[in-house]
Amino acid sequence: MKIPVHFYSYFKDITGCTDTVIELPEGGDIAQLLAAACLRFPKLHSMGNSTLIAVGVNYQPKSYVLKEGDRVSLFPPVQGG
Amino acid sequence: MKIPVHFYSYFKDITGCTDTVIELPEGGDIAQLLAAACLRFPKLHSMGNSTLIAVGVNYQPKSYVLKEGDRVSLFPPVQGG
Amino acid sequence: MQRSIVLTTDPLDVPALVAAGSRMEDMGAVIYFSGVVRRTENGISISGIEYEAFSAMAQHQLNLIIDEISARWSVGSVRLVHRLGWVPTNETSLWVEVIAPHRGESFLACQFLIDEMKKRVPIWKKPI
Amino acid sequence: MQRSIVLTTDPLDVPALVAAGSRMEDMGAVIYFSGVVRRTENGISISGIEYEAFSAMAQHQLNLIIDEISARWSVGSVRLVHRLGWVPTNETSLWVEVIAPHRGESFLACQFLIDEMKKRVPIWKKPI
Numbered sequence: 001m002k003i004p005v006h007f008y009s010y011f012k013d014i015t016g017c018t019d020t021v022i023e024l025p026e027g028g029d030i031a032q033l034l035a036a037a038c039l040r041f042p043k044l045h046s047m048g049n050s051t052l053i054a055v056g057v058n059y060q061p062k063s064y065v066l067k068e069g070d071r072v073s074l075f076p077p078v079q080g081g
Numbered sequence: 082m083k084i085p086v087h088f089y090s091y092f093k094d095i096t097g098c099t100d101t102v103i104e105l106p107e108g109g110d111i112a113q114l115l116a117a118a119c120l121r122f123p124k125l126h127s128m129g130n131s132t133l134i135a136v137g138v139n140y141q142p143k144s145y146v147l148k149e150g151d152r153v154s155l156f157p158p159v160q161g162g
Numbered sequence: 163m164q165r166s167i168v169l170t171t172d173p174l175d176v177p178a179l180v181a182a183g184s185r186m187e188d189m190g191a192v193i194y195f196s197g198v199v200r201r202t203e204n205g206i207s208i209s210g211i212e213y214e215a216f217s218a219m220a221q222h223q224l225n226l227i228i229d230e231i232s233a234r235w236s237v238g239s240v241r242l243v244h245r246l247g248w249v250p251t252n253e254t255s256l257w258v259e260v261i262a263p264h265r266g267e268s269f270l271a272c273q274f275l276i277d278e279m280k281k282r283v284p285i286w287k288k289p290i
Numbered sequence: 291m292q293r294s295i296v297l298t299t300d301p302l303d304v305p306a307l308v309a310a311g312s313r314m315e316d317m318g319a320v321i322y323f324s325g326v327v328r329r330t331e332n333g334i335s336i337s338g339i340e341y342e343a344f345s346a347m348a349q350h351q352l353n354l355i356i357d358e359i360s361a362r363w364s365v366g367s368v369r370l371v372h373r374l375g376w377v378p379t380n381e382t383s384l385w386v387e388v389i390a391p392h393r394g395e396s397f398l399a400c401q402f403l404i405d406e407m408k409k410r411v412p413i414w415k416k417p418i
Binding site: 006008052054056057073076079080081 | 325341342343344346347348349350351372383384404407408409410411412413414415416
């Protein structure tokens with residue numbers, strides 16, 4: 001399945017793009033998607049656990065099993081106000 | 082010496098007046114003034130330690146020694162806002 | 163630090179008070195608090211509250227509280243307006259502005275001001 | 291409970307927001323909080339902050355926070371406006387209104403809203 005992935009804040013600078021598409025086998029989870037993204041964008045790896053992960057408009061853990069149609073967002077810690 | 086005493090809030094109802102004058106010997110303190118006030122206005126006695134005491138615009142303890150020109154105010158707990 | 167204390171029998175015009183607000187450089191946090199007279203007081207339905215003050219002492223005690231605030235926190239401005247006399251339900255009896263460099267200080271100072279006011283500023287209310 | 295969440299690139303007109311404030315029966319406490327961009331960020335002089343948001347998620351997460359507020363406290367109204375894009379120093383980036391029956395609830399709910407926003411609402415700032 002093809003999962004669209006969007007980047008926000010300085011994750012756009014780290015990856016050099018606002019979004020990409022990552023191909024995963026059926027039943028793949030966010031941990032697998034992150035591993036694939038880090039291969040494509042090695043600087044993403046150094047962000048480690050400070051990376052926040054959303055599917056649609058909700059935060060999800062790395063164990064979340066992705067499905068066709070999911071839209072993943074990866075971004076650094078938030079700081080509104 | 083003659084000490085003017087002012088009442089606020091329901092202390093005006095308890096005493097039936099907004100102010101009075103209490104005569105004290107030189108060196109008299111607030112405890113003595115309160116005793117004299119309670120003799121004149123017996124209902125004041127029942128207010129006990131909930132009575133707040135100011136001389137001029139500052140709170141003072143019962144041990145405060147009064148002097149000519151002091152203006153005493155007696156009132157119940159405050160509750161602005 | 164700027165400060166302003168007003169005790170008044172006039173109705174409080176909150177938008178006008180906000181519009182006339184202190185403009186300060188490099189202050190990151192502004193709090194306005196309004197206290198409004200509720201329809202019930204201790205479970206009893208009321209039409210308003212009559213506020214009485216020993217005004218000279220109230221001014222002095224509020225100044226002492228603001229002195230303590232300026233000693234404890236970095237605060238740029240404190241303004242307080244308390245309405246006296248008859249205040250009908252749903253009208254504002256108290257308005258406070260606190261401006262500080264940071265949010266934490268502004269909340270602490272604003273709550274300290276109101277808490278201490280309720281303990282020691284000679285204002286009394288009579289629900290009617 | 292009334293609620294309103296606005297994310298906008300327009301400047302915030304605080305007196306107009308206050309004047310358009312929720313009029314509510316039997317609510318004793320109204321807080322307005324404004325967050326203003328300071329001249330310095332982490333000790334470095336700046337001319338403003340560029341705010342970026344993942345807007346759909348920000349709206350959703352703010353709604354979840356307000357759901358939690360309404361479960362925890364008796365609150366009549368929560369309004370939040372966050373400015374996005376370029377905000378020069380000394381201009382307001384965040385405005386919050388919380389209306390509650392009592393002062394304690396209004397302060398707790400207002401601080402909870404801002405604290406949680408800073409933890410989980412996807413808005414980022416870039417000081418320039």
